[in-house]
Amino acid sequence: GTHEFVEWLHARKLGYSVGFTLSDDxxxxxxxxxxHAWTPAYDDERxxxxxxxxxxxxxxxxMSGWPKGxxxxxxxxxxxxxxxxxxxxxxxxxxxxxATNTGRGxxxxxxxxxxxxxxxxxxxxxxxxxxxxxxPFHGYAHNQIWVAIVALAxxxxxxxQMLALTGHEARRWExxxxxxxxxxxxxxxxxxxxxxxxxxxxxxxxxxxxLTACKRLHNLPQLA
Numbered sequence: 001g002t003h004e005f006v007e008w009l010h011a012r013k014l015g016y017s018v019g020f021t022l023s024d025d026x027x028x029x030x031x032x033x034x035x036h037a038w039t040p041a042y043d044d045e046r047x048x049x050x051x052x053x054x055x056x057x058x059x060x061x062x063m064s065g066w067p068k069g070x071x072x073x074x075x076x077x078x079x080x081x082x083x084x085x086x087x088x089x090x091x092x093x094x095x096x097x098x099a100t101n102t103g104r105g106x107x108x109x110x111x112x113x114x115x116x117x118x119x120x121x122x123x124x125x126x127x128x129x130x131x132x133x134x135x136p137f138h139g140y141a142h143n144q145i146w147v148a149i150v151a152l153a154x155x156x157x158x159x160x161q162m163l164a165l166t167g168h169e170a171r172r173w174e175x176x177x178x179x180x181x182x183x184x185x186x187x188x189x190x191x192x193x194x195x196x197x198x199x200x201x202x203x204x205x206x207x208x209x210x211l212t213a214c215k216r217l218h219n220l221p222q223l224a
Contacts, residue, residue, distance in 0.1 A: 010067035020099040052077035164213035
């Protein structure tokens with residue numbers, strides 16, 4: 001959340017939620033926030049998280065030079081065992097902040113929305129594991145096709161996990177584990193009586209998971 005980037009977003013009237021670096025005097029300024037202003041933060045299931053709180057710090061931080069309408073929301077929480085505290089942490093609690101121009105919503109909801117941006121980073125990691133780490137060709141056009149294929153593979157994997165692997169730990173598996181346990185299972189496509197059948201060896205590992213996933217995909221309503 002640099003000045004230049006936030007001003008660029010503001011000039012184009014875009015909504016944003018970006019990380020915000022706390023200044024050296026942030027601890028002293030955040031101490032002015034009354035205790036009743038801190039509200040419990042949410043976990044991924046939108047239930048109050050023990051040992052984590054959020055509060056708005058727009059009124060106590062130095063905001064001159066920042067675009068109009070920008071808010072700063074601070075989260076404080078107990079660090080994980082063994083975590084090293086920073087100079088901007090206080091009272092043994094880890095302090096982080098983000099800036100947003102969203103004017104409505106509970107603070108805990110806005111903070112959860114911002115924290116969920118890590119899903120995008122997960123997709124980037126999955127894309128690298130699927131083939132985006134290195135571009136195999138010398139020509140730009142060939143590599144452009146390669147990137148398009150990788151993007152398509154990542155999309156198919158993500159939709160398969162969401163629609164077909166619901167309720168199973170495989171829904172959160174990384175591409176490497178999916179290739180090892182699911183995608184590499186040998187099968188045979190057979191056609192009989194105008195129907196297509198997928199035949200898998202009964203003794204193959206993860207056969208039941210694959211069959212369940214295929215049934216779920218087959219039963220999905222057809223989209224126009």
